[in-house]
Amino acid sequence: ITGKFGNQNKRKVTHMDERLVMSLKVLPNQPYGSDVHEMYLSFVCGELEVWDLETGDIFNPENFTDKNGEPKELSESTIRNILNNPASQLLIEKALRGRMEFYHEQMPHMHRHGGEFSLSQITMDDVDLPRRMKGGEYVHAYYAYDVVSQCRIGLAYGRDKDDALVVGCFRDMFRLIERNGWGIPAGIEVEQHLMSKYKGGFLKAGEVFKFVHFCAPQNSQEKYAEALNGAFKTTIAHKNHEAIGRWHNKGARRVDQKKVSDSSNHTWEDRKYYTFEELVADDRRDCEEWNNTLHPNQKKYPGMTRWDVLVAKINPTLRPLDKLTLSRYIGEKVDTSIRRNSTVRVANADWWLSGPEVLEQLEPNNRKVTAYYLPDEEGKPTDVFLYQNDRYLDKVRPVVTYNRVMAEQTEEDRVAYTEQNKVLSHFSKYLNDHAIGKVGTGTPDQPTDDPEEELELPPVELSDNLPADLSADPESDYEWHSGISEAMRAISDM
Structure with a gap:
């Protein structure tokens, strides 16, 4: 050629x-x-x-x-x-x-189809609520969606877009899951911006979620939450509130902006400002409406709302809720110490150790521990877990007090009294079971202590006024009695 x-x-x-x-x-x-x-x-x-x-x-x-x-x-x-x-x-x-x-x-994009079971995958993203607070500031929100049902199952709001916003959304999602008795979602897709710091811990595949996908930075079409945020804004939010749209939109979704003539020539006049509390309350109501609106795929889910699909299609292979692991990663952290061999102080309240056996796991001469817990909606602890130097020790339970005024005691006081006596009985049994044996000492030729000789102590007599069950066996479970003498209180304090 x-x-x-x-x-x-x-x-x-x-x-x-x-x-x-x-x-x-x-x-x-x-x-x-x-x-x-x-x-x-x-x-x-x-x-x-x-x-x-x-x-x-x-x-x-x-x-x-x-x-x-x-x-x-x-x-x-x-x-x-x-x-x-x-x-x-x-x-x-x-x-x-x-x-x-x-x-x-210009670039081609991936083509995907949806799944079959709810909680198989969660998609999360942040958004700025379109209406503003005074001063032109936005309320930042973080949402967690279930991909199949499109339900918003986690909500968090803040004045700053930071880690607290992310953690708050996770906590809200897992509180909903716990209330309904569901398991941990199998998979999750998240952004890079606020989530990359959790790659080696909480969002490590297999640690909490079996499957974890970090979407490419600034690739909104990859993250399904972006599309759901847009659908929410153009339907529920636009229907319920004014000034929801863009200045470049056409038709009903166009929002006009009026420029203020000043020295900067970059100031725009808003129609109305709102408080943080107003915007959050409105958005929560909108989210409730979104979840209870008919699912958009009525051919597949006839007559079912998003919430109906979420509840009816739960993935049967989910792992049980693991509050121990969740508390460690997204819970509150409190440094405390063990008091009187029995309690710790967390969130301005006392918590019982499960027993004196926990003391055996402590390092020598170190009673300092770290408590982790997931707070409820009011910020109060739920389950509290103790660690020492990243090593799990115990799950503690709250100390429930009883009224010292006998004339005012209720049934709840009697239950609390009995529970505390059980703690003391367990403690006394541990001491008896692990009592140190007596030995004698001396040189091989001239022993100074006779192992046959017993130490004589003056006898101690218990008051005849004590109830029989308290004076007989300190290991038995205590029962409630209508009156508590000073002797009884002294024994309880031992």
């Missing part, structure tokens, strides 16, 4: 011409087609110098001549045809646009 086969000698516009024209088009000022035509003619005539920014090589006009050696003159329509070719437009857009703009407008 001759070497002339497949070359571009017969083409008026060669591949080199096309690359030069497109390179001129992607200059930082993004010239029009007519300007590109003028620059091309100036270049081939030797009036304009063009060089490669990457290599520094200067383009030679002699490489852009016709068969007679004359500068190749391309018409303006030819230049436009080169620039308007679809393949050329793709390359030009790649060179001119930023990563996010090109990714969303």
